[in-house]
Amino acid sequence: MSRTRFGDARHQFAEVESTQTIARQLARSGAAEGTVVVAEHQRAGRGRAGRAWVDRPGESLLFSLVLRPVLAPPRVPQLALMGAVAIAEAVEQTTATAPRIKWPNDLLLDGRKFCGVLAEAASDGETVALVILGIGINVNQREFPSGLQDRATSLAVELGHAVDRSILLDTALSRLDHWYEVYRRFGFTAVQPEWSRRCALAGQPVVSGGVRGVVLGIDDDGALLVRGDAGETHRVVAGDVDAARH
Numbered sequence: 001m002s003r004t005r006f007g008d009a010r011h012q013f014a015e016v017e018s019t020q021t022i023a024r025q026l027a028r029s030g031a032a033e034g035t036v037v038v039a040e041h042q043r044a045g046r047g048r049a050g051r052a053w054v055d056r057p058g059e060s061l062l063f064s065l066v067l068r069p070v071l072a073p074p075r076v077p078q079l080a081l082m083g084a085v086a087i088a089e090a091v092e093q094t095t096a097t098a099p100r101i102k103w104p105n106d107l108l109l110d111g112r113k114f115c116g117v118l119a120e121a122a123s124d125g126e127t128v129a130l131v132i133l134g135i136g137i138n139v140n141q142r143e144f145p146s147g148l149q150d151r152a153t154s155l156a157v158e159l160g161h162a163v164d165r166s167i168l169l170d171t172a173l174s175r176l177d178h179w180y181e182v183y184r185r186f187g188f189t190a191v192q193p194e195w196s197r198r199c200a201l202a203g204q205p206v207v208s209g210g211v212r213g214v215v216l217g218i219d220d221d222g223a224l225l226v227r228g229d230a231g232e233t234h235r236v237v238a239g240d241v242d243a244a245r246h
């Protein structure tokens with residue numbers, strides 16, 4: 001049976017609390033897989049680990065996608081990794097830049113973050129019934145909140161000109177549609193090489209939680225592999241990773 005293409009059902013808002021919240025409400029009312037909620041501005045955008053995702057109206061791409069995968073709960077983060085690959089590819093196709101991915105799913109240009117991906121799931125404990133995949137892309141902003149200037153960027157800053165957000169959205173939805181289908185049919189193993197060739201931290205010294213060492217890459221489940229000082233390999237399954245200071 002053919003399925004609806006991502007974005008065929010599109011809900012566009014000037015302002016919302018969070019596109020994640022609206023997408024979840026629509027999904028609970030029966031919205032089909034591939035339904036998209038897009039907003040020009042979020043009053044309370046959510047990032048990973050309880051962080052805020054802040055925007056100024058009309059500068060970003062802010063959207064959430066309804067997914068209905070059949071998945072065990074530990075695999076949900078793989079959908080965010082898949083999302084990062086799809087968005088990296090969309091940005092490459094529309095802007096001729098080459099984003100890197102910082103584990104697990106931050107997109108970087110010139111070492112600074114311009115895109116984040118958030119996967120929020122609802123499950124009955126054994127299987128996942130619903131995942132809302134949220135994407136925030138800094139597209140046309142030229143200024144960033146104090147404290148973020150060194151770590152954040154946008155496509156406009158990197159390219160030196162404004163970017164058409166609707167073309168980028170259409171391309172992003174098409175690449176998400178493609179990579180989600182690959183993931184559903186072949187699993188994360190089929191996505192892993194595309195994530196790996198964009199790995200921002202390969203070979204670099206990092207700290208992640210209690211682990212310190214050099215990044216080897218990710219495995220077929222999406223876990224980060226870090227080689228410790230004694231040559232041992234650590235598998236990091238969740239959290240953030242930062243460049244180690246010597």
Ligand code: BTN
Nearest residue numbers: 018045046047048116134135136
């Ligand atoms: C992160 O890097 O911490 C993830 C950021 C995800 C932000 C997007 S913006 C659209 C969607 N709605 C939200 O409230 N969050 C996600």
